Amino acid sequence: MSDDKSTQGNVERRQQILEAALKVFSTKGFHKATNKDIAQAAGGISPGLIYWYFKDKEDLFASLVRERAQVLQLADRSEEFMSLPPREAFYRLGQAYLSIFHNPGNVAFFRIMLSEASRFPKMGEMFYRGVGRKIFGLVNGYLQHQVELGVLRPHDTAVASRSFVGMFMVQMLARDALLQPEAQGLSDEQILSTVIDLFLHGLEKPQA
Known part of the structure; x- marks a missing residue:
């Protein structure tokens, strides 16, 4: 039981440090x-305690990027993603x-970046290693697979x-980061349907 409590405490402390890092960054x-x-933002803990959970500030930054990018969950389930039809895969x-x-x-974090x-x-290199490379690799692999299938x-x-x-x-930049007025009224669904239609209509094989 004490080990469980200790593990839970470590998880909570690590999350506390990540939330504080997000605020400070x-x-x-x-x-x-x-x-x-x-x-100090993590409740006045000892600065040295951060090294118990993260090697250095770069490791803390990389961990924060990975945990904030929900899109990486798809890369972790690549086999499931590869089996989806194109419209559903790109919608997800x-x-x-x-x-x-x-x-x-x-x-706020993205604006600072x-x-x-x-x-x-x-x-930029850290962000690419943590997120970009995995996502581009996932999409690239999926497209290659769909080409091989003849889809x-x-x-x-x-x-x-x-x-x-x-x-x-x-x-995302226009609507959420730069707050461009003409993009403010766009819903996720509008963006999803328009982008996916434009993308897939350029790649789908013409019907015989």
């Missing part, structure tokens, strides 16, 4: 944030992407995978 940025700032993927920005904390990425390329026509799957993800990123 979102206000100060990654490079200005210190472990002392994060420890798009839905998972859009859901990231339903959390205001994620929006955008503002710092050009000055600190390493941040989709042959095409450059690497370019297509980036194009699909990019269409959602543009919509």
Whole structure:
């Protein structure tokens, strides 16, 4: 019983540190944030305690990205994803992407990433390693599989995978991060149906 309590306590403490890191990164940025700032935001814990759960600030950042990106759950269930028909597969993927920005904390975090990425390329590299590479790999593999099955026509799957993800990123930026007035009224369903229709109509094999 004591081991269970200890394990639960570790999980809760780790989550507390992640939530504090999100708050600090979102206000100060990654490079200005210190472990002392994060420890204080986590309820005044010892800064050294953070190293019990994370190797360094980069590991903390990478863990935060992974836990906030619900879309990675699809990559963890790639076999199930590969078996879905194209419209359902891309609907699930798009839905998972859009859901990231339903959390205001994620929006603030993403804005900080955008503002710092050009000055600190390493941040972009960490995000790509933690999220981008897995998602592009998932979509690329799915497209290749559907081409092999004869469902989709042959095409450059690497370019297509980036194009699909990019269409959602543009919509998320406009509506949720940049708050463009003309994008504010768009619902997730409008974005999903339009993007998926545009994407699939360009790849579906013409009916004989």
